[in-house]
Amino acid sequence: MKFSISIGLAVAAFACGNAAFAASAENGKMAFVKNGCWQCHGFEGQGSVATSNGKVIAHTELPYESFEAFVRGTNRAMPPYSETILSSADLVDIYAYVQSVPKPPEVSSIPLLK
Amino acid sequence: MKRKDFARDDSRTEFNRRKFLAGVAVAGAAVSAPSGANAAPTTAPDAAPAPRPSALPPTAKVAAAETATPQEIQKQEGGKPGSDFMVDVIKKLDIKYLPCNPASSFRALHESLIDYGQNKQPEFLTCMHEESAVGMAHGYFKIAGKPLMTLVHGTVGLQHAAMGIYNAWCDRVPVIVIGGNDLDAAHRPPGVPTFHSAQDINALVRDFTKWDDTPTSPQHFAQSMVRMYKTAMTPPYGPVMMSLDAGLQQEPMRDYGGEKLYIPRYVPSSPPQGDTGAVKEAARLLAGAERPVVVVDRAARTPNGIKLLVELAETLQAAVVDQGGRMNFPKTHYLNRPPNVVGQADVVIGMELSDFWAVVNSYVDNGEHGIGFNESKLKAGTKLISINSVELITKSNYQDFQRFQVVDVSMPADAEATLPALIEAVKSAIPDSRKDAIAKRGETFRNAYANGRENVKKAAAIAWDASPISTARLVMETWNQIKDLDWSLVASEGNVSNWPNRLWPMEKHHHWLGRSGGYGVGYGAPASIGAALANRDLGRFSVSFQSDGDLMYAPGVLWTAARHKIPLLAVMHNNRGYHQESMHVQRLANFRNRVVYNGNDLAALGTSIENPDIEYHKLAQSMGWWAKGPIKDPADLGPAIKEAVAVVKSGQPALLNVWTQPR
Numbered sequence: 084m085k086f087s088i089s090i091g092l093a094v095a096a097f098a099c100g101n102a103a104f105a106a107s108a109e110n111g112k113m114a115f116v117k118n119g120c121w122q123c124h125g126f127e128g129q130g131s132v133a134t135s136n137g138k139v140i141a142h143t144e145l146p147y148e149s150f151e152a153f154v155r156g157t158n159r160a161m162p163p164y165s166e167t168i169l170s171s172a173d174l175v176d177i178y179a180y181v182q183s184v185p186k187p188p189e190v191s192s193i194p195l196l197k
Numbered sequence: 198m199k200r201k202d203f204a205r206d207d208s209r210t211e212f213n214r215r216k217f218l219a220g221v222a223v224a225g226a227a228v229s230a231p232s233g234a235n236a237a238p239t240t241a242p243d244a245a246p247a248p249r250p251s252a253l254p255p256t257a258k259v260a261a262a263e264t265a266t267p268q269e270i271q272k273q274e275g276g277k278p279g280s281d282f283m284v285d286v287i288k289k290l291d292i293k294y295l296p297c298n299p300a301s302s303f304r305a306l307h308e309s310l311i312d313y314g315q316n317k318q319p320e321f322l323t324c325m326h327e328e329s330a331v332g333m334a335h336g337y338f339k340i341a342g343k344p345l346m347t348l349v350h351g352t353v354g355l356q357h358a359a360m361g362i363y364n365a366w367c368d369r370v371p372v373i374v375i376g377g378n379d380l381d382a383a384h385r386p387p388g389v390p391t392f393h394s395a396q397d398i399n400a401l402v403r404d405f406t407k408w409d410d411t412p413t414s415p416q417h418f419a420q421s422m423v424r425m426y427k428t429a430m431t432p433p434y435g436p437v438m439m440s441l442d443a444g445l446q447q448e449p450m451r452d453y454g455g456e457k458l459y460i461p462r463y464v465p466s467s468p469p470q471g472d473t474g475a476v477k478e479a480a481r482l483l484a485g486a487e488r489p490v491v492v493v494d495r496a497a498r499t500p501n502g503i504k505l506l507v508e509l510a511e512t513l514q515a516a517v518v519d520q521g522g523r524m525n526f527p528k529t530h531y532l533n534r535p536p537n538v539v540g541q542a543d544v545v546i547g548m549e550l551s552d553f554w555a556v557v558n559s560y561v562d563n564g565e566h567g568i569g570f571n572e573s574k575l576k577a578g579t580k581l582i583s584i585n586s587v588e589l590i591t592k593s594n595y596q597d598f599q600r601f602q603v604v605d606v607s608m609p610a611d612a613e614a615t616l617p618a619l620i621e622a623v624k625s626a627i628p629d630s631r632k633d634a635i636a637k638r639g640e641t642f643r644n645a646y647a648n649g650r651e652n653v654k655k656a657a658a659i660a661w662d663a664s665p666i667s668t669a670r671l672v673m674e675t676w677n678q679i680k681d682l683d684w685s686l687v688a689s690e691g692n693v694s695n696w697p698n699r700l701w702p703m704e705k706h707h708h709w710l711g712r713s714g715g716y717g718v719g720y721g722a723p724a725s726i727g728a729a730l731a732n733r734d735l736g737r738f739s740v741s742f743q744s745d746g747d748l749m750y751a752p753g754v755l756w757t758a759a760r761h762k763i764p765l766l767a768v769m770h771n772n773r774g775y776h777q778e779s780m781h782v783q784r785l786a787n788f789r790n791r792v793v794y795n796g797n798d799l800a801a802l803g804t805s806i807e808n809p810d811i812e813y814h815k816l817a818q819s820m821g822w823w824a825k826g827p828i829k830d831p832a833d834l835g836p837a838i839k840e841a842v843a844v845v846k847s848g849q850p851a852l853l854n855v856w857t858q859p860r
Binding site for chain 1 (some may be wrong): 561563570651654655656657658659660661662663665667668670673674676677692694695699700776779780783784785786787788790791792793795799800801858859860
């Protein structure tokens with residue numbers, strides 16, 4: 084893997100149906116890359132007007148259940164990920180990863196964006 | 198047509214290239230053969246009589262003709278080659294440059310251009326691929342507003358050039374392409390020149406050129422050349438093609454039956470304007486609209502087009518959606534709005550849209566069944582108006598005009614030429630009682646514009662410090678180093694999430710040139726160099742966002758830029774893959790419920806450009822560029838761009854190999 088992102092949240096727990104998964108943001112980072120999520124969402128979930136209609140999944144406000152439901156079914160603009168190709172364990176880790184990426188700096192703190 | 202008008206008129210007495218070549222071949226054979234009657238027999242006395250040689254010894258007259266300097270050559274020295282006259286014609290059209298990969302089928306014209314024409318108007322620019330040459334001409338026009346010509350080699354060179362020509366066709370850009378072609382099958386040299394000739398090379402590109410011809414005399418050449426230029430330069434612009442016989446180029450001028458050769462004067466055609474009645478009806482609909490929206494793609498052909506669009510938009514206080522085929526509308530203007538405003542419109546006017554259908558409909562690619570979903574974006578009853586010159590040159594085979602969209606007022610006309618009449622008609626159609634309401638509409642847009650700017654900046658801040666470097670950071674670090682210059686973004690390939698258009702204060706026509714037209718990858722590198730050439734002559738600074746896949750189609754164009762001292766700052770968006778295709782394969786695999794096979798790469802096998810990584814900075818250095826990389830840490834980017842800008846300001850091209858996020 085050829086990108087580096089500091090991960091603030093290493094491990095978290097999410098309820099998923101009746102099962103509880105111990106989530107690993109580190110594993111989630113690998114699953115995020117391996118399953119091609121980065122292609123449309125960028126390595127930090129920043130998204131793009133060109134590939135995710137501007138949707139940002141970094142620090143998504145969706146609860147896990149809604150996140151999972153969307154990934155499995157999608158709106159068809161995003162191709163769906165069934166459990167056959169993306170396990171629930173990996174999806175939980177991916178959720179942990181997108182919650183763990185560094186929060187963006189305030190615009191006012193970036194001279195180039197003033 | 199009288200026989201004397203043909204280029205292959207055997208009755209003439211002047212030097213004939215075919216006879217000369219045939220003579221050379223026979224003379225060579227005569228030198229290596231035994232000397233006829235004086236040769237000793239080589240067969241044994243008891244052998245059968247030697248067969249009669251198929252080639253008889255030459256007579257004294259023939260031997261003299263074959264070994265002495267041909268008389269025809271002496272005659273040629275005294276005459277003017279046909280290709281010199283062709284140079285006179287080309288010079289009359291004031292074509293400044295000739296980006297070109299050399300070839301034997303136009304050797305005569307090549308020689309005339311550099312020796313007789315003194316390599317001026319046009320100046321020869323050595324290219325390493327015909328697609329690069331056409332791409333350079335494409336980019337050049339978008340800055341200079343004047344076409345360049347290129348010469349290509351019969352069948353093979355034209356096939357190389359074809360993709361570039363297609364991009365120019367789809368982007369409505371004039372390029373003059375002349376293909377050398379050795380038509381005379383009975384006399385052309387055997388072997389390679391035959392593979393490189395065809396009866397009708399123009400057929401290769403006929404479906405995506407405005408006009409083509411095959412002149413058979415110098416006068417025919419002069420008429421066709423001026424017609425080509427005129428046709429290419431009449432909106433809608435487009436590429437044109439000429440098949441130019443190698444023999445016609447090489448043969449000397451002769452007596453054309455007392456007819457004096459002339460070069461027709463070029464008089465520009467006025468662009469087609471919308472019908473008066475249709476303009477009035479469009480104005481009536483716009484003036485009465487509550488939420489009119491103006492959608493533009495290649496509407497502003499010139500800087501004046503921007504002024505006219507601003508005047509129309511401000512008169513109506515209408516939202517403008519700039520699709521970016523050209524720099525149509527200032528990005529800093531409060532009426533510049535995103536595409537979703539179409540959904541609230543009651544009247545939409547589209548100007549020079551290649552795809553009106555997609556403006557008012559949405560499409561979702563359903564990889565599951567191969568058929569996407571279509572959905573209208575429009576409210577019921579929305580009226581549509583179109584001004585589109587491309588309706589005047591629709592062809593059948595390549596349907597870049599996209600899906601059929603029913604519109605209420607259709608003007609097959611040039612938008613920029615029609616705008617003055619439309620603006621006046623709109624002003625006349627707005628009653629005084631509506632003027633306050635229209636002004637209030639503008640206030641709403643001012644607020645929406647300000648909020649939109651803040652949201653764009655917030656989006657740019659996400660992943661600001663990431664490595665690979667975010668495309669927003671890439672674009673803004675570049676901006677920081679060029680903002681005080683008279684800059685021109687000459688290409689933005691590989692999709693940097695449209696950040697330049699969203700964050701840079703683009704206002705002038707040369708700030709943004711649009712894209713390739715046909716989306717044939719490989720346009721960015723040559724087009725940016727061609728545009729940089731035009732900007733060099735105007736004293737402007739050229740910058741491009743150069744993607745990795747695009748550069749590798751024909752990287753030899755880097756050498757052309759260094760060789761001809763064309764200053765350009767190429768900041769690479771190196772995401773190490775054909776990223777669009779990565780997503781397509783991922784999409785199909787998901788819908789088919791299969792895991793994508795990546796091999797050892799990041800993305801689907803066959804879509805990554807890694808293992809090994811290409812060292813683009815070294816590639817550029819090897820061809821005479823100042824270059825640096827790979828830059829992966831965003832903190833290193835600003836200082837590197839600053840160094841590169843200094844190099845470019847000194848007149849040299851510079852490239853930065855930057856590892857970036859995918860989009």
